[in-house]
Each structure stands twice: as C-alpha cells, then as structure tokens.
Amino acid sequence: MTIIYLMTAIAEPRKELAQRSPRQIAWMRLKRNKVSMVAAGVALFFVLIAFLAPLVTKIFNVDNTTVYPNVLGDGGVPKGFGGGISWHHPFGLEPGVGRDLFGLLIYGSRISFSIAILTSIAFVAIGLFLGISAAFIGGLLDNTLGRLADFLLAFPTTFMYVALAYPLSLRVEAMGLAHHNGARIIVMVSVLVVFSWPGFFRVVRSQVLSIREKEFILAARTQGASNMRIIFKEILPNLWPLAIVYLSISLPGYLAAEAVFSFLGVGVQAPGSTWGLVLNDATNFWQRDPAYLAIPAGMVIIVVLALNLFGDGLRDALDSKSDR
Amino acid sequence: MFKYVSRRLAYAIFLLFLLSIVVYLIFGLLPIDPARISCGVHCSPATVLGNRHRLGLDVPLYEQWWRFICGIFAGRTYGDGAAQFTCPAPSLGYSFPHNECVTNVIAGAFPFTLSLAIGAFILWMTIGVSFGIIAARFRGTFIDKAATAFVLIGSSLPTFIVGLLVYIAAFLMHWIDPISQGLWVSPFSDPFGFFKNFIFPWITLALAFAAIYTRLTRGNVIETSSEDFIRTARAKGVSERRILIKHNLRTSLAPLVTNAGLDFGGLLGGAIITESIFQLPGLGMISLKAVLHDYDLPLIMGTTLVAATFIILFNLIVDLAYAYLDPRVRIA
Numbered sequence: 001m002t003i004i005y006l007m008t009a010i011a012e013p014r015k016e017l018a019q020r021s022p023r024q025i026a027w028m029r030l031k032r033n034k035v036s037m038v039a040a041g042v043a044l045f046f047v048l049i050a051f052l053a054p055l056v057t058k059i060f061n062v063d064n065t066t067v068y069p070n071v072l073g074d075g076g077v078p079k080g081f082g083g084g085i086s087w088h089h090p091f092g093l094e095p096g097v098g099r100d101l102f103g104l105l106i107y108g109s110r111i112s113f114s115i116a117i118l119t120s121i122a123f124v125a126i127g128l129f130l131g132i133s134a135a136f137i138g139g140l141l142d143n144t145l146g147r148l149a150d151f152l153l154a155f156p157t158t159f160m161y162v163a164l165a166y167p168l169s170l171r172v173e174a175m176g177l178a179h180h181n182g183a184r185i186i187v188m189v190s191v192l193v194v195f196s197w198p199g200f201f202r203v204v205r206s207q208v209l210s211i212r213e214k215e216f217i218l219a220a221r222t223q224g225a226s227n228m229r230i231i232f233k234e235i236l237p238n239l240w241p242l243a244i245v246y247l248s249i250s251l252p253g254y255l256a257a258e259a260v261f262s263f264l265g266v267g268v269q270a271p272g273s274t275w276g277l278v279l280n281d282a283t284n285f286w287q288r289d290p291a292y293l294a295i296p297a298g299m300v301i302i303v304v305l306a307l308n309l310f311g312d313g314l315r316d317a318l319d320s321k322s323d324r
Numbered sequence: 325m326f327k328y329v330s331r332r333l334a335y336a337i338f339l340l341f342l343l344s345i346v347v348y349l350i351f352g353l354l355p356i357d358p359a360r361i362s363c364g365v366h367c368s369p370a371t372v373l374g375n376r377h378r379l380g381l382d383v384p385l386y387e388q389w390w391r392f393i394c395g396i397f398a399g400r401t402y403g404d405g406a407a408q409f410t411c412p413a414p415s416l417g418y419s420f421p422h423n424e425c426v427t428n429v430i431a432g433a434f435p436f437t438l439s440l441a442i443g444a445f446i447l448w449m450t451i452g453v454s455f456g457i458i459a460a461r462f463r464g465t466f467i468d469k470a471a472t473a474f475v476l477i478g479s480s481l482p483t484f485i486v487g488l489l490v491y492i493a494a495f496l497m498h499w500i501d502p503i504s505q506g507l508w509v510s511p512f513s514d515p516f517g518f519f520k521n522f523i524f525p526w527i528t529l530a531l532a533f534a535a536i537y538t539r540l541t542r543g544n545v546i547e548t549s550s551e552d553f554i555r556t557a558r559a560k561g562v563s564e565r566r567i568l569i570k571h572n573l574r575t576s577l578a579p580l581v582t583n584a585g586l587d588f589g590g591l592l593g594g595a596i597i598t599e600s601i602f603q604l605p606g607l608g609m610i611s612l613k614a615v616l617h618d619y620d621l622p623l624i625m626g627t628t629l630v631a632a633t634f635i636i637l638f639n640l641i642v643d644l645a646y647a648y649l650d651p652r653v654r655i656a
Contacts, residue, residue, distance in 0.1 A: 151346075154339060154639070156593045156631040159608075162615055163624045167354035174355060256482035260597055263484050265616055279488070286492060293492075297485050308480035 026241070029317035036313025042306040046299075050109040057103050060090060064103040064273055068093060077288045091295050094278070095285045101278070105296055108274040109303075111185065116254035119189050120247050123196040128243060130197065131204025132231060135212065142205075149198035157195040158260075164191060165266045181272040188267060192254060200246055204239060211238050241318040248314050252307035259300055275300050328647055336640040343632050348389040351625055357381075378402055379418070379622075392417065416629065417622030421614070426626040429610060433594075435508060436606035439518070440598065441591040443526040448533035449584065453577070455534070456541020461568065463546060471538055478535025487528040487601035494524045506603045525602045529595055533587060540583060544576035551575070578649055582642050589638025593631020607631065 020028070030036060049056050057063050068089075078093040085092045091101040134142040165187055172183040211217065212235070220234050261267030262276030270277060275296050282293035357372075376382045380391055380402065391400065395415035402409055402418055411418055411425035422429045459471035494500040504521070511518040548554065549572055557571050558564075594608030603609075611627040614620035 151339065151342065154343060154632055154635050156590065156628070156635060158596055159593060159611065159628055159631050162596060162612055163628055164350070164354075166615060166619060167351075167356045170355045252480060256484075259482060260484050264596065264600060264612060266612070276484075279484075283488065293488070297488065300485055301481060304480050304482060305477070308476065312476070 022241075026317045030313055033313045033317065036310050036317075039306040039309035039313065043303065043310055046109065046303050046306070047113055049106060050113045053106045053110045057106055060102060062089065062100040062103040064099060064107040066100070067098040068100070069098050077285065085291065092289075092291055094281070095289050095292055096281070099273075101292065101295065104273040104278060105275065105299060108272075108278060109299075111181075111268060111272065111274045112255055112258045112276075115185060115189055115258045116251050119192045119196070119254045120250045122189065122193045123200060123250070124243050124247050126193065126197045127200030127204050127246075128236075128239060131201045132208050132235065132239075134201070135205045135208035136227065136231065145201065146205075149201050152195055152198045155195060157192070160195065161188065161191045161261060162264065162266050165261070181268050184268055188258065188261060192257060196250070203242065203246075207239060207242060208235060211235055245311070245315045245318055248307070248311035252304040252311070255307070256300070256304055325647065329644060332640055332643050336636050339636050340633060343636070344393065344629060345389060347625055347628055347632075348385065348392065351621060352385045352388065356619055356621060416626035419614075419620050419623040419626075421618050421620050422623065426622050429623060430607065430626055430630055433605055433607050433610045436599070436604045437592060437594050437608065439511070439522055440525055440529060440595055440604060440606060441588060443522050444529035444533070444591070444595075445584070445588050447526050448530035448537060451530065451534040452537025453541050453580070455538040457545055457568070457573070459538065459542045460545035460549070468542075471542065475535045475539045475542075478531050479539070481532070483528065483532055484597045484601065486531055487525075487598055490524050490528050491601055500524060502603065506605050521604075525595075525598050525604060528601070529591070529598045537580070537583070540580060541576070544579060545572055548572050548576040581645050581649065585638045585642035585645065586635075589634045589641075592634040592638075594627065 077095045078098070089100050089102065091105065093099065094101055094104060130145055134145045165184065168187040168191070169183040172186050173179055177183065178186055217230060217234055220230055225234070258267060258274060259276035259279065262274045263280045264276075265280065268274045268277055270281075278296045279293065279300070282289075282296065286293040357376075373382075380388060383391075394400070395411065395413070395417070397413055399413040400411050400415040400417075402411070409418075411427065414427055416426040416430065418424075419426050419429055455471050455474065459468045462468055491500065495502070499520075507521075509517040509521055545568075554567060554571055557567050562571070592607075594606050594611060596608035596612055598604070599606045599609040600612055607627050607630065611624055614623040614627070
C-alpha cells in the first residue's frame, strides 16, 4: 500500500502545483468552468458591441437617429413581420417615431454599460480606499466612517434616486458640468455610488483588520517596511480577489438599475435611448408590436444572466476555500 | 437586556432625528421651489410670495425643519385668516397637487404597500426556505441542480422585466383587469378580490427574494450539517428527519431573521417597480408620480422619511430579536 502510494507520488510530481501563483490557480479554475467561460464570452461580446457601436451600426448601415416613417403603418406600428424586421432593419423599427431598433439598442447599451462600469469601479475604489484608511488609521476616522456607513445604509437607495434625480440634474446643469442626459448620467452614477460604497467598505475594513494581524505583515514590519509599503505591497494584493468579485457581481445589478430608472422615467430621457427607455416605450405597444418588447427584454435578460454566471464563476475561482 | 434595548432604542431615535435633518438639508438646498410649482401656469410673483408664506417657506431652513418636527408631534397650521387650515398630528406637510395633508396621502397609499409586502414576504419565505431545505437535503442530485438554476435565474432577472412578463401573461389570460387593479379591495370584505388584485404583484416581488432565500437556506443547512452537534445527534441514533427538523433547522434558520427583517422593512417604504407596473397606488407609486408630475416636494420628503423610518425600525427589531435569540450579542 505504502509502496504504491510512494510510486504514484514519484510518477506524478506535485512540484508543479506548488509553484503556481494564486492568480494562475484562479485562472485555471475559471477555465475549467465551461458555463462561466461561455457566459464571459457572451458578456464580452455585448460589451464590445456597445463600445464599438458606431462601427457596428455602420456595418449594418443603420443608426439611432434616422427615422423611416414610410415603413410605419397604421397607428405608427411598423409594417411587416415582427415589428418590421427586414434586411435593412435586423430588429425591426421603433413604433411611433420610426427609428431603427437595432441602432437604438446598440447605442442604448453603450449608455447602460458605461453607467454600470463607472458605478462599479467608482464604488469599489472608494470602498477600498476608505476601508483601508479606516482599518489602518483607526480612531476617530474609523468611528466616523463606520457611523456614516451605517447612516447611509438607512436610506432607501431607489427612493433616494427617484426623488433626487430631477433636482440634482438641474443642479448639475446649472453648474455647467453637463447637459440633459449627460447631467442625468452623472447624477445616476453619483447617487448609486454614494449609497453603494458602505456595504463594500465594511467588508474591506474587516478584511484589512484581520490581514493586519497576520504573520507576514509582522515579518514585513520587522524588516522595516513603511506603512505605505505594507498597504500597497502586502495588503492590497490580498484584497484584489474581493474587489474583483464585488466588481463583477455588482455590474449586472447596476446595468439593471439603469434600465429600471430609465424604465420608470427618472433616468435617461428621450430622445436618448437605453434598454430601459425602449422597454418603457414598448409597454405602450406590446399588444400590437410584441417584438418591440421581446427583443430588448431578451437582450437585458441574456446580458444580465451572462454577467451573473460569469461573476459566480469568478467568485468560485478566486475563493481559496473552494477546492474542487 | 434592558440596558441593551434602551441603548439601541436611543440610537435608532438619534438616527431618525439625523435623517430628518439630512433629508431637509438635501431637499432644501435643491433648486426646486414648491411655491412656484404649486401655483400653476398663470402665476404672478405676488402669488408665489403668498404661496411661499402659506407653505412656510419664507423662513430660514432650520426654522422650516423645526416647524416640520413640531408638526409631527403637534400638528401644523398653514396660512392665516380665511385660508387657514390644519394638518393634525402627525403632520408631514401639505401636498398641493393632492390638496391634502401628506400624512393622509401616505395613509391612503399604505394599505397597498403593506398588503404587497406581507403577501410577498409570506410567499418568498415559504418558497425560499422550503426549496433551500429540500436542495440541501438532496444535495448534489437533480433536485439540487434545479434549485441552483432557480436561484441563478430568479436572482439575476431584473424585477421590472419579471413584472412586465407576469403582467403580460396575466393580461393575455384575462386574469388581470387593468381598470380595477388600482382600487382598494379589503381582504376582510372580499378576500377573493383582494387575492386576485395582489397575486401577480406578489409573484413578481417574491421571485428574486425567493431565489436569494433558497441560496441562503441551502448554504446554512449544509454548513450546519457538518457541525459537531449534528454528528453527536447522529451517533445517538436520532433519525435523519428529526436531526434536520429539531437540530439543524433551529441553528441554520436563525441567521435568516436578520435578512428577513431588513428586506421586509425595506419593502414597507414602497416597492416602486412592482407598484408602478401593476398600477398599485402604494407608497412607491405615489412618490414616483409626485416626482414625475409636478415635483410635489412635501410628499416626496414625507415618503422618503417614512421609507427610511421603516428601514431603521426594522434594523432595530432585528437587533433586538437577535439579542433575544443569541445572548452573546447583549453583552458586547
């Protein structure tokens, strides 16, 4: 028994495994998760299309501003199958105004993705910065930030955004920072970030507090490492997995949040176009033009599902405890 | 225990107090003038000034806030002379578009929100906890995989899309009547009508929560089942069924109290998305309307404060419940 065990040990040296960095191990785990990889591909595809919107729409020879009133029939509903699906208009047309739905959705996804990505990066960055500061400096700062986080968590986020969107946009416009939808987007990102960082801040703070007591920090300190070095070289690398997981898991949430706010009429305003706005408009036409509702709804479902699947896979891959 | 309760209570009241100041500051500093808005299209500067005085907006912000706080406890009188009117305590202000005291508007909307929240809560707790237990019990089997798929889909689909799909399905099958949907039907006089009005909003609202609670329950049950006391029970020869019900669930369901309380408290402030899709005039719907139509500031402030109060209240309840369930919390 022992001999067999020894022989297999010799035949398959475990040395290789020991030399892999945590990042390589995580990547290896992620690669093995087929569902996550497919989801990542789908999500990446949508992100790419969103950011290459001008190019993609040029290839299909559509845009998000030209109106095609001659394709619209009675009551503004597009003629033909599936809301006017044809070679020229792969997703059909927008009833009423008559813009190309494909162009609208692609340009719309650019706004949605920008808001989601900006919000996620901003709240993770703020949470990291404040969490590390609170745990490291402690004392009054830690206390104040903790109380502030508690306080902000008592606010109903959706409510606050709905209530504040309009007046804050006016304020932003008055300050001359941006106009119309630009102001709306700035307000949306800011409000979401203000009410999102406390949750992540708490996690970071407690993580830093526990990492700070580990032996390798003590070792670094005995070698005379400065606080800055300890933060950036010893602690921050241990927080990246957490930050990445939070980033990827919150992304679909904010994508949906943007869609919801625009859907409710308090987000991006017409004639801008986002998925939420198109869906809002589609509720007026769904009985006569179901495709107009089904296509954007399907897109939101696919993207959000793909991002969630990828986020789940990433979390499993980065979690050092899940050894499968 | 008494010391702990009083300390938590004092903190909650302090938080509410602070919250009212911050809400007042935020809305007070915004470039919105309720006096101008409430006076309509044909408006002279004199009317605006008159309105401003009637609404009590001609005094400094801190005094406005103080009057607001006093109004909550003692009621509030607006205007003077013949145009004088009073909102009895607890007064949260006066809404011009509704031509009514904010408290009354909120009181009229609250039954919808409360019914929505309670029904959805019962639905998601039943589904979430039972699915979670079943998935944990049959871990790794087909049932567990189905539950995992349910969790993934349920928790990632945005509520407004679920709502739209549910609404359309119900409408196509003539289960929903868009006209009677917004009318209040008392559950005591017409239980069936009440149920019919709320079942689809309940499903919409409960789906995401049910998925989240399935995951939570499953995780907790599995984690608890590797504890020593479960092994002890098994060694004593206790049946699997009894282990699950008597030993495991008691431990694994306790942490759900926190989540359940906070989620329920959050919903009492109004479920904007579900309410607006199903045209239920609850708190979320009236504040959305207040924002979209003529920025009815007193009403928006009122609903925001009410929503935040519920969050703080349920935070308090959860803390107290936890202190009761787990003695270690009280001492800390």
